[in-house]
Amino acid sequence: MTTPDLSAPVIRLSGVTKRFGATTALKDADLSVERGEIVVLLGLSGSGKSTLLRHLDGLETPTAGTVEVLGSSVPSLSGAALRALRSRVGFIFQQFELVPSLTVLENVLTGSLSTVRGPRLGLWSYSRAAKLRALGHLERVGLLDRAYQRSDTLSGGQQQRVAIARALMQRPEILLADEPVASLDPESSDQVMALIREIAADEGLTVVCSLHQVDLAISWADRIVGLRHGEIVLDTSTTGLSKAEVMEIYGRVATTTAELAVVADELGAGSASLVGGVPVATGTRA
Numbered sequence: 001m002t003t004p005d006l007s008a009p010v011i012r013l014s015g016v017t018k019r020f021g022a023t024t025a026l027k028d029a030d031l032s033v034e035r036g037e038i039v040v041l042l043g044l045s046g047s048g049k050s051t052l053l054r055h056l057d058g059l060e061t062p063t064a065g066t067v068e069v070l071g072s073s074v075p076s077l078s079g080a081a082l083r084a085l086r087s088r089v090g091f092i093f094q095q096f097e098l099v100p101s102l103t104v105l106e107n108v109l110t111g112s113l114s115t116v117r118g119p120r121l122g123l124w125s126y127s128r129a130a131k132l133r134a135l136g137h138l139e140r141v142g143l144l145d146r147a148y149q150r151s152d153t154l155s156g157g158q159q160q161r162v163a164i165a166r167a168l169m170q171r172p173e174i175l176l177a178d179e180p181v182a183s184l185d186p187e188s189s190d191q192v193m194a195l196i197r198e199i200a201a202d203e204g205l206t207v208v209c210s211l212h213q214v215d216l217a218i219s220w221a222d223r224i225v226g227l228r229h230g231e232i233v234l235d236t237s238t239t240g241l242s243k244a245e246v247m248e249i250y251g252r253v254a255t256t257t258a259e260l261a262v263v264a265d266e267l268g269a270g271s272a273s274l275v276g277g278v279p280v281a282t283g284t285r286a
């Protein structure tokens, strides 16, 4: 075996187009993500965020273009090779997707079964080492005291934290999150997003997370990739963004001029710099 090149991008999409019948969900998308980056895919409903994420896990195959993740060409993988890749990529969803009737601990343990479909028959079927590791992850997400509670009795924020603990059981290198806080209240959203960041830093994870809230994306991500009608229209670091650059992000991913006017007012940026509802480019790598 050759030694993996740790400096190579862990995710590389090149010219990816995805059509569903008459709908073009992704259009000639190029994206390269380095190890350890925290990237948000930002865009309105239908802009192609989930479709892009699903390509990274082999849940979709591109109509054209190439998708490489952790050195493998994802569309060419199947069977054991695809399962091996998926075991290195954790996925968190908007609806948590826990098994409601199982305890919190059992749900976390199912994360260690990336090669087995469906839950096992009870705690006894897992090794002691796996149980200890699951309890450790529950402690990490602040839910150790809930280990033996049924998961459907937890709040939404707690359930998403269980889903994070479950994803960690795989020892992933990449964490994909599709609108992980879309069904949570603002306080739980903040907690969950902060937790994902902390864990990513501790574990050296690469994170790609879709969101539709511009403000949350700017405060949380290292880098924002904006999608609009399936096209990548923005790709910028969030470090030291000026007001004009923040306005540009809103301009590129938001649609309504009303929304843009509100943001302009809030930033005190006025709307003078806007041309036809889209701010003049100010140096982002679009």
Ligand SMILES: Nc1ncnc2c1ncn2[C@@H]1O[C@H](COP(=O)(O)OP(=O)(O)OP(=O)(O)O)[C@@H](O)[C@H]1O
Residues within 6 Å of the ligand: 020, 021, 023, 024, 025, 043, 044, 045, 046, 047, 048, 049, 050, 051, 052, 212
């Ligand atoms: N399996 C599918 N069959 C047909 N069309 C699809 C399929 N999956 C996605 N699409 C279409 O592709 C486009 C992009 O969808 P996608 O789910 O990627 O958007 P999104 O940005 O995740 O939206 P949301 O914020 O609502 O989750 C949409 O027009 C959607 O209707």
Ligand SMILES: [Mg+2]
Residues within 6 Å of the ligand: 049, 050, 051, 178, 179
């Ligand atoms: Mg989606």
